[in-house]
Amino acid sequence: MTEQTLSNLLHENRRFEPPAELAANANVKADAYDEAGADREAFWAKAADRLSWAQRWDRVLDDDNPPFFKWFTGGKLNAAYNCVDRHVEAGNGDRVALHWVGEPVSDQGAESRDLTYAQLKDEVSQAANALSSLGVATGDRVAIYMPMIPEAIVTMLACARLGAPHTVVFGGFSAEALASRIEDCGAKVVVTADGGYRRGAPSALKPAVDEARSIAAGAGHTVEKVLVVRRTGQDVAWEDGVDVWWHDAVATASTEHTPEAFDAEHPLYVMYTSGTTGKPKGILHTTGGYLTQAAFTHWEVFDLKPETDVYWCTADIGWVTGHSYIVYGPLANGATQVLYEGTPDYPERGRWWRIIEEKKVTLFYTAPTAIRSFMKQGHDIPDQHDLSSLRILGSVGEPINPEAYVWYRHVIGGDRTPVVDTWWQTETGAMMISPLPGVTHAKPGSAMNPLPGVTADVVDDEGHPVPNGSGGYLVLTQPWPSMLRTIWGDDQRYIDTYWARFRDANGGQGYYFAGDGAKKDEDGDLWVLGRVDDVMNVSGHRLSTTEIESALVSHPYVAEAAVVGATDADTGQAVVAYVILREGAPESCEKELSDHVRTQIGPIAKPKRIMIVPELPKTRSGKIMRRLLRDLAEGRGVGDTTTLADSSIMELIAAGKAASTED
Incomplete structure (x- = not known):
């Protein structure tokens, strides 16, 4: 990636300064970089002091056995206590924790429910008591397979309260995917719902759990209990002695529950992410360091003022963004936030903007794929809503194209809101690279710089830092509090996957390799170019798919683009582009x-x-499946589409005609 790498999109001349009032009152200012640079461990100790600890730590960073780093060793705390109880004890029990909005809309309006911190404390305590009665004890694993309803968050916090690590599986995943995760982590109990709502229709969940239980049993693992929330009222199969209704077990339980303090390194959750071998990787996060960095980065990057802000992250709790920036980070900070069950365009294309207007959302965090889908619709729909409450916009999940960034800032933010383009991963647990809204002169498309206390660099094949204006591999050069501790049950895979590529001069563990390519521009600011697997080699030139996609999206006709390299007899690989046009664009513009x-x-x-295509193949988390597009471009037809949000998209693309653009 370091030879003959294009640098065109690094010449981004647009700059957006922080609003003066925000800069003057920002939670974190420029001196934080110097403070962290002078004493990184003291910086993170100060961040950890924002939490409530039952016992203070003996050592901030234990680096005696790299890469198995530990943080705040000797310290004890409870994550659920930090997210709920302490806010009630501080006199903020009446503050709304969750403005929940259901997808269905009736003549009476949208289904909704507000939970204060006091109410959330009671429900979490009831759920913890109910799970205990079902046999869940400290160290037992609980699988969660639920729609975006308050009970999902209540369950996560109840598990944390008991010291029972949870694994949340996205509600759109198949029974086979659920079963593989249940088996791998050895889940004792599954918490689910009869179903959820998707584009106005009930979508069943319980049948997939029943099938997953059967698959797991065939592999020798028994799920002892299934706790079921009645959400849609659908008929479900029922096995007495195993299946238990939430309203029978939880709603009748006591609201009194004393949380136990656990070691800072006690496992909090396992989050499964795709692996190159086909077997999902169970990313293990522990309690103290994870909660410290998730809470601190949410507070610093969104400049959170919990007394006045209303925050909304549109992710699903089945993904790490939902864990860190819906559940643990915001609730540890005492935030008021929106939780929305449904899709962004049901029953109207402006559903998100209506919610922002009605709930007076001030901080909004979403993915570039959603932003680009709104670009396709134009500005007329958001212009129908009052979005003036917004003061900071965030982007997460993949690099954001410069034109999508500018559209987001202009149409949604009214040209007054900073956009924080955040880079991080399931493995990092929390934001690592991002502008600070009160400090950074932001550039469209650039994640800018590592946050205070984080050290990152771009290196060549030998692990040497590249000069400004050059590209290479994105690495993290020092451990950080919210880092993954291992891959569940497979320490060697953890070493091989993340630490083996770049060792230090003595052959010991060196840099953490993120798997992403990146560049430093002439100012030294970072541009993440996506997975190194998505780099093409055209006539000896290493080209980033992200850069070509951004060039396409910068054309006024284009809403979204996906680029792949297809095998070519003359050039090694050839650039093949799949493009979604904006409304009103001419059909023949290749x-x-x-x-x-x-x-x-x-x-x-x-x-x-x-x-020219109607849609792009995306996973349920919104990531483009370039592998399928590459297969199609190379004439292999449509491969496995089971992980797609809509498998019919590939059939539509395959039925289309590709236009040659050669002169």
Whole structure:
């Protein structure tokens, strides 16, 4: 990635300064970088002091056995106590913790429910008592397979209260995917619902749990109990002695429960992410360091003022963003937030903007794939809503194209809101690289710099830092509090996956390799280019799919683009682009788009083929499945589509015609 790498999109001349009032009153200011640089451990100890500890730690960072680092060893705390009880004890029990909005809308309006911190404390205590009665004890694992309803968060916190690590599985995953996770972590209990709502229709969940239990039993693992929330009222199969209704077990339980303090390194949750071997990787996060960094970064990056802000992260709790920036970070900070069950365009395309207007949302955190889908619709729909309450916008999940960034800031933020483009991973547990809204002169498309207390760099194949204006591999050079501790049940895979590539001069553990390519621009600011697997080699030139996609999206006709490298007899690989047009764009514009890429980047990056498509194949978390597009471009047809949110998309793409853009 370091030779002949394009740098066109690093020449981004637009700059957005922090609003003066925000800068003057920011939670974190420029001196934080110097403070962290002078004494990193003291910096993180100060951040940890924002939490309530039952017993203070003996040592901030234990680096005696790298890469199995530990943080705040000797310290004890309870994550649920920090997220709920302490706010009630501080006199903030009447503060709304969750403005829940259901997807269904009736003549009486949207289904909704507000939970104060006092009410949340009672429900978490009841759920902890109920889980205990079902046999869950400290160290037992609980699988959660639920829609975006308050009971999902209540269950996570109840598990944390008991010291029972949870694994949350996205409600759109198959029974097989659920079973593999249940088996791998050895879940004793599964918490689910009869179903949830998706585009106005009930979508069943309990049948997948029943099937997953059967699959797990065939592999020798027994799920002892299934706790079921009645959400949709659908008929479900029932096994007495195993299945238990939430309203029978939880609603009748005592609201009195004393949380136990656990060691800072006690496992909090296992989050499964895709692995190259096909077997999902169970990323283990522990309690003290994770909660410290999740809470601190939420407070610093969103400049949270819990007394006045209303925060909304649109992620699902089945993903790490939902764990860190819906559950643990915001609730540890005493935030008031929106929790929405449904899709962004049901029953109207402006559903999100209506919610922002009605709930007076001030801090909004979403993914570039959602932003680009709204770009396709234009500005008329958001313009119908009062979005003036917004003061900070965030982006998460993948690099954001510069034009999508500018559209987001202009149309949704009214040209007054900073955009914090955050880079982090399931493995990092919390934000690592991001602008600070009261400090950073932001550039569209750049994650800018590591946050205070975080050390990152871009290195070449030998692990040497590259100069400004060059590209390479994104690495983290020192341990951080919210880092993964291992892969569940497989320490060697943890070493091989994340630490083996870049060792230090003595052959010991060196840098953490994130798997992403990145560049430093002339100012030294960081641009994340996506997974190194998505880099193409065209006539000896290493080209980033992200850069070519951003060049395409910068054309006024294009809402979204996906680029892959297809095997080519002449050039090794050829650039093939799949493009979604904005409303009103002409249908035949392939040559114009290809010429635009040539102008923006250079002849080497000009797509050999461009296909205009209605949608792109995406996983349920919104990531584009370029592998399927590459298979199609190379004539292999449509492969396995089971992980897609909508498997019919590939059939539509395969039925289309690709236009050659060669002169």
